[in-house]
Amino acid sequence: MPQRILETVPSDLKGPISLWFKQDRNPETIEEVTALCKKSDWKELHKRFDFRIQFGTAGLRSQMQAGFNRMNTLVIIQASQGLATYVRQQFPDNLVAVVGHDHRFHSKEFARAAAAAFLLKGFKVHYLNPDHEFVHTPLVPFAVDKLKASVGVMITASHNPKMDNGYKVYYSNGCQIIPPHDHAISDSIDANLEPWANVWDFDDVLNKGLKQGKLMYSREEMLKFYLEEVSKNLIETNPLKLEVKAKPWFVYTPMHGVGFDIFSTIVKKTLSLVEGKDYLCVPEQQNPDPSFPTVGFPNPEEKGALDIGINLAEKHDINLLVANDPDADRFSVAVKDMQSGEWRQLTGNEIGFLFAFFEYQKFKSMDKQFQHEHPLAMLNSTVSSQMIKKMAEVEGFHYEDTLTGFKWIGNRAILLEKKGYYVPFGFEEAIGYMFPAMEHDKDGISASIVFLQAYCKWKIDDNLDPLSVLERGFKKYGVFKEYNGYYVVPSPIVTKEIFEYIRNVYTPKGVSYPSSIGEEIEVLYYRDLTTGYQSDTPNHKPTLPVDPTSQMITISARPSNGNENEHIRFTIRGSGTEPKLKVYIEACANKEQRATFLAKLTWNVLKREWFRPDKMDIVTKF
Secondary structure: OOHHHHOOOOOOHHHHHHHHHHHHOOOHHHHHHHHHOOOHHHHHHHHHOOOOOOOOOOEEEEEEEHHHHHHHHHHHHHHHHHHHHHHHHOOOOOOEEEEEEEOOOHHHHHHHHHHHHHHHHHEEEEOOOOOOOOOOOOHHHHHHHHOOOOOOEOOOOOOOOOOEEEEEEEEOOOOEEEOOHHHHHHHHOOOOOOOOOOOOOOHHHHHHHHOOOEEEEEEHHHHHHHHHHHHOOOOOOOOOOOOOOOOOOOOEEEOOOOHHHHHHHHHHHHHHOOEOOOOOOOOOOOOOOOOOOOOOOOOOOOOOOOOHHHHHHHHOOOEEEEOOOOEEEEEEEEEOOOOOEEEOOOOOOHHHHHHHHHHHHHHHOOOHHHHHHOEEEEEOOOOOOOOHHHHHHOOOOEEEEEEEOHHHHHEEEOOOHHOOOOOEEEEEOEEEEOOOOHHHHHOOOHHHHHHHHHHHHHHHOOOHHHHHHHHHHHHHHOEEEOOOOOEEEOOOOHHHHHHHHHHHHHOOOOOOOOOOOOOEEEEEEEEOOOOOEOOOOOHHOOOOOOOOOOEEEEEEEEEOOOOOEEEEEEEEEEEEOOOOOEEEEEEEEEHHHEEEEHHOOOOHHHHHHHHOOHHHEEEEEO
């Protein structure tokens, strides 16, 4: 950068910007910072340089821009140097890494830079992307397990907007990082910020690693093993006749992501389903496209994201649509209600119950000796539906909830398996579904395979569609209805102020938690994972991990004017990655209308009593 331009930079920016130009060797990001300096856009430069992007349990994720607080090649190199150093210390005798990437802008460049850092640190690297091929995110944790690697890195931003990218890390057990590893890795990154010799020459480093046998292109081998594991663990011993119609009977969309290639291969080889004959793929969304041209936000949960697929289904008289998000680790479903003629996209919780019910059906048909030796257990996150908890109480199997995120669900499943439990399934309401026989992380392709079998089993055996199965579940276990949303907050300080108001102002002095919220809600159970308090345990110690740096309260309650069969449960928490205060509400009642009413009532009471949006300057989409 010309010295005369650097001289114009304010003193509080001069240090970090000078360091950037010293360390960065990417012409595009060098020019990006230069242009901002020439425009004197100090406000934007402060956003990018005042803070360094922090490594957490979800790794890294942000916009792809120049700056230490954004996703770019230099930040990827620094993160990889710190991660490789830490993992080498933990597993000095097992220096094996897995690296993969999706189709997003710069994903290939970021993955190659990461692989180079691991090679320079002495690792053997299994690189999952030869030539111009992509992989779906679940293949990385699968490969970590299969290869007994010590670490895996996937470059993806999942279902984030098109200009975002991310750096997702898996530990040696195939799960995402949990404390204390996240903090230790963050410290290691800070200690390894200076780019190593030759690390910027990652093409040369990779070519040298290939010649030395330290770099292996393992995509085809891992896909072969993945296919074998699907066939072995997720396909019924006596496959159902899936040709329930003489024409295509479902529509699939990969949402412009990487899912179609692996989905079409898997369903053809394991379920004998052929695209065009048994199902249709949404043509506008079939091929990987990082610009996501047909959707404003590439998330199957977003309103309107499945409209093109539904229109295709309507045109061909098809009643089922299944979808993956762009990196194919999430799964969604829309079905046509045959009574109303309207399409309905199932919530993540409803899909979770359908999977749990199907897995329970399978378990009950297993050998009695196996059932005795390996009792059934299922899991979901604490912000997800309690319907499978109620199902577990009625049917007599083991259930647990965990903190949010598959890093917690996966690790807990591993511990239960070590105790002898049979753990076929776990889920989170954000359309994430885990089948531990494959890997201990969410997998949208596995979910697709299981759901298609469940759909056909119910259709063939009992002439039921998914909505009918849900209704049967409601009749047996109670009607569970959710009302989830979030408030956009101007800063994390506001989130902290709201929680402090709940604890120290709304809660009467001398007691640990409020006995009621307004006149409408009577509190039965209270858990605060920030302060470390739970109302129903010895010494009031929480059963889930406490984190004083994050805000999270869970309450079980009942309506003041309700009956003994009515129940409300909600969790409020501050987001660790977005300027949001998230609210997860679920109500249970005998009737759907009543459960829906109670869930919305709870939202309104919390808004009035706790959140006070006008006073706190927070807004919501509801």
